[in-house]
Ligand SMILES: NC(=[NH2+])NCCC[C@H](N)C(=O)O
Ligand SMILES: [Mn+2]
């Protein structure tokens with residue numbers, strides 16, 4: 001039902017102002033956290049991405065960049081596994097903190113960039129975003145679907161389960177995990193699109209099919225081409241109405257030859273140009289509101305060059321999401337030069 005009266009008007013004004021998505025300023029938020037999986041080192045991702053020149057790169061853009069530094073996550077003693085899931089209380093606490101921080105950054109009007117850390121953090125960043133912008137849609141770029149429940153997960157790792165915490169349709173398949181009482185499912189399966197999948201567990205495959213989730217595997221990208229994949233993605237998510245986009249970008253979506261320093265690499269990933277095409281097209285919608293860049297693990301690079309390559313790819317992906325263009329011209333003005341109809345490119 002349409003909202004009427006003063007409350008409805010107030011709410012609509014609130015949503016269109018805080019969730020207006022054209023970039024006016026950028027907030028960068030580091031989340032040095034690794035307990036959603038078992039390999040240490042991914043908590044150093046934010047530093048590696050900053051060391052690769054993120055803030056300098058963004059300072060070329062013509063809007064202000066606020067670096068809010070890194071959140072600090074305390075160590076929890078006695079965080080026993082629950083249903084084979086390691087560190088549930090630590091992940092629950094960290095994602096809750098991150099949710100607050102992202103929610104505040106979005107409310108302050110910033111286009112927000114979250115630097116991980118492992119992908120369990122997306123539970124917090126997407127939830128915090130959705131608190132301000134309940135009609136957001138989610139584009140998940142990843143080799144993995146991260147939609148296991150604690151009962152289907154082969155590893156127990158929460159970074160492979162993030163999406164299951166978000167989806168309303170999975171509510172009755174989710175056992176109550178210690179540390180997660182703060183989060184209620186908030187996203188519908190139709191508001192999510194995956195790009196880049198190539199390592200999907202059997203239980204995940206069943207969920208994707210049962211819920212009719214729109215997804216593009218690497219095989220689909222080979223068949224359709226990345227340009228068509230993005231057209232169908234926006235058609236699926238935005239054809240009814242314009243709404244804020246949350247981009248959750250796992251660096252392992254990229255081919256391991258380009259992004260070797262990550263915990264769960266899978267061969268046959270996105271090329272550099274496919275990765276950049278995805279982010280340019282998302283920028284061109286004018287609707288990007290929050291993005292995550294996760295799973296850069298500087299400890300896992302075979303050499304300093306491998307780490308540097310992975311981190312500077314992360315910088316390129318972020319810069320391109322925020323308007324860095326291959327076409328020349330003033331950076332970050334592309335979207336103001338386009339009229340609304342052209343922006344959606346449907
Ligand atoms: N965010 C990631 N890198 N996730 C990898 C998940 C791997 C596997 N599907 C699991 O559940 O454990
Ligand atoms: Mn992944």
Ligand SMILES: [Mn+2]
Nearest residue numbers: 119142146250
């Ligand atoms: Mn992931």
